[in-house]
Amino acid sequence: MSLSTPEWLSKHGGEIQPAASGTGCMIFFDHQPQYFVLPRPAAGKFGCEVTQTINGKRLEGGDTYVTAQEAVNGGLEDLRKALGW
Numbered sequence: 270m271s272l273s274t275p276e277w278l279s280k281h282g283g284e285i286q287p288a289a290s291g292t293g294c295m296i297f298f299d300h301q302p303q304y305f306v307l308p309r310p311a312a313g314k315f316g317c318e319v320t321q322t323i324n325g326k327r328l329e330g331g332d333t334y335v336t337a338q339e340a341v342n343g344g345l346e347d348l349r350k351a352l353g354w
Contacts, residue, residue, distance in 0.1 A: 271338065275345060277354050285345075293341060295322075296348065304348060308340035317344030319351075 272294050274285045283303075285294045293307035302322045308315045311333050317340040319328040330347040334340040 272341070275349075277349055278345075281352075281354060292337065306341055306344040306348070308334075308337035308344075315340035317341060317347070319344045319348050 272285050272287055274283065278285065278296070281298070283296055283298050285296060288294055288305065288307070293305065295302045296304035296306065305318075305320045305322055307318045307320070309318050310316075314333040314335055315337050316333055317330060319330070320326070321328075328344075328347050328351050330344065332343055334343055
């Protein structure tokens with residue numbers, strides 16, 4: 270999976286690193302993990318689970334995507350909207 274930190278995230282001091290499992294990614298602020306973005310199977314496609322690491326709170330997004338990469342990108346967009354950026 271190809272990951273690069275989106276401009277909106279880097280403007281706020283964030284960065285993306287691949288998750289240890291090889292799927293999904295971790296979002297870091299000030300070198301601390303804050304969010305986990307993980308593609309999940311959904312209706313023969315992929316959905317995305319975005320979880321805040323410090324409290325387990327999940328962002329609910331109901332969209333489905335053809336590929337896991339698209340699902341991660343969709344999860345990042347859901348996070349951007351939730352943060353108001």
